[in-house]
Each structure stands twice: as structure tokens, then as C-alpha cells.
Amino acid sequence: MGLPFSAFNKFGLPGLSSVTTGQVYDRHFKDRGTGNFADFHIAYVDFCQYFNTVMPGQDFDTPGLEDIKKFYENTWEHLKDEVEKKKKFIEFMEANIHEASVDDSLFIMAGLAAPAAAIIAKRSSESIPQVKKFKLQYIPNVVFVPLCTLIAIMGATAVQMNKKSKKPTS
Structure with a gap:
């Protein structure tokens, strides 16, 4: 996932990486109640839908329900600090979201x-x-x-x- 964003930055689009990490987190997770898995999953699905509509001409494959649930139970649930939550979410996003493959x-x-x-x-x-x-x-x-x-x-x-x-x- 990092490759397309670094390519955008090389072509002179400043701040695109911060838009895709910081602002996406702030928009979909910061002020939302994600105290249980159902709320977190709804926020995550909302994020994925937004992400696929914002990126021009690209679709991204997102992790399955089990991967999201593991992340929530092992990481998200135990974090109280908003900065740490943001950091862990961005790491999870970069590791688990990949460009969709299309058979031309x-x-x-x-x-x-x-x-x-x-x-x-x-x-x-x-x-x-x-x-x-x-x-x-x-x-x-x-x-x-x-x-x-x-x-x-x-x-x-x-x-x-x-x-x-x-x-x-x-």
C-alpha cells in the first residue's frame, strides 16, 4: 500500500501520505465509539468504502473479518491512548490492505x-x-x-x- 503513495509524493503531490493516514484515522475512528467489536467493524467497513471511492481508478482488497477481529481483540481493545491507537491502526492498514488485482x-x-x-x-x-x-x-x-x-x-x-x-x- 505504501508504494502508490510514495509514487504520488515523487510526482509532487505533497501531503498525500498524511491524508491517507492521519485524516482517514481522524475521520473514521477518532470520534467514533469503538468500544466493542461491532462498532469497530462498522467504522472499519465505512473506512474501506470511503477509501475505495476516494482513490481514483483503484480498488483495494481489505482483510477478512477474522483478521479485523484479531486486530481488534489483540491490539485495539487494549489501547487507551489515542496516539497509540492511531499508530497501531496505520500499521495494520499498511500491512493488510493491498491493491486489488484485476484479470485484464x-x-x-x-x-x-x-x-x-x-x-x-x-x-x-x-x-x-x-x-x-x-x-x-x-x-x-x-x-x-x-x-x-x-x-x-x-x-x-x-x-x-x-x-x-x-x-x-x-
């Missing part, structure tokens, strides 16, 4: 196959009576092919999101 092969295959499939589907629709009523032959190829490609890529994204949501977290 599905997108590449959809992007390469969709234009040819769109032309074949359009030509074959002229001879199929059930599809002929949609009058696809009147749509110009410069509109139809990109539209079909976009739909194919959106479908590939949906399949990938579905696989990701079914994958058990560690």
Missing part, C-alpha cells in the same frame, strides 16, 4: 471479439424473422459496433465483479 484478459478478449461479433450478429439478423423486427440494418456500423463493444466490456466488468464478490476473503 477478460477485457482484452471482450474488446477484440465484440466488434467482429457485432458485425456478424447484425448481418445474420437480416435473415432471422424474430430479430428482423428490430431493424438493426438501419443502424450505422459506426454506432452499432462501438455500442456492442461497450456492452461487451460492461458485461466483462460485471462478470469480474461477480467473481470477486463470490471469492472468500482471507
Whole structure:
């Protein structure tokens, strides 16, 4: 997790690392009651949702429920000092949150196959009576092919999101 932030700092975005550590902690944990695991877990899920929406174009895989529970029971619960809690949370965050891995092969295959499939589907629709009523032959190829490609890529994204949501977290 530290690598993208250090890269941002090298490109002249000052203070980004402090935004992702200090301000995130202050926003989601400092003033919230996290006296029991349920409250801590809700704050952590809220933090993860915020983090994935703030970072442009990136998603992050977060630790599973068991890892969060272990951190809470072994570390968070026993700390009383707010500064120490912040330090331990940042250490946990840096050690357990990683960039989400994406399999680009599905997108590449959809992007390469969709234009040819769109032309074949359009030509074959002229001879199929059930599809002929949609009058696809009147749509110009410069509109139809990109539209079909976009739909194919959106479908590939949906399949990938579905696989990701079914994958058990560690």
C-alpha cells in the first residue's frame, strides 16, 4: 500500500501520505465509539468504502473479518491512548490492505471479439424473422459496433465483479 503513495509524493503531490493516514484515522475512528467489536467493524467497513471511492481508478482488497477481529481483540481493545491507537491502526492498514488485482484478459478478449461479433450478429439478423423486427440494418456500423463493444466490456466488468464478490476473503 505504501508504494502508490510514495509514487504520488515523487510526482509532487505533497501531503498525500498524511491524508491517507492521519485524516482517514481522524475521520473514521477518532470520534467514533469503538468500544466493542461491532462498532469497530462498522467504522472499519465505512473506512474501506470511503477509501475505495476516494482513490481514483483503484480498488483495494481489505482483510477478512477474522483478521479485523484479531486486530481488534489483540491490539485495539487494549489501547487507551489515542496516539497509540492511531499508530497501531496505520500499521495494520499498511500491512493488510493491498491493491486489488484485476484479470485484464477478460477485457482484452471482450474488446477484440465484440466488434467482429457485432458485425456478424447484425448481418445474420437480416435473415432471422424474430430479430428482423428490430431493424438493426438501419443502424450505422459506426454506432452499432462501438455500442456492442461497450456492452461487451460492461458485461466483462460485471462478470469480474461477480467473481470477486463470490471469492472468500482471507
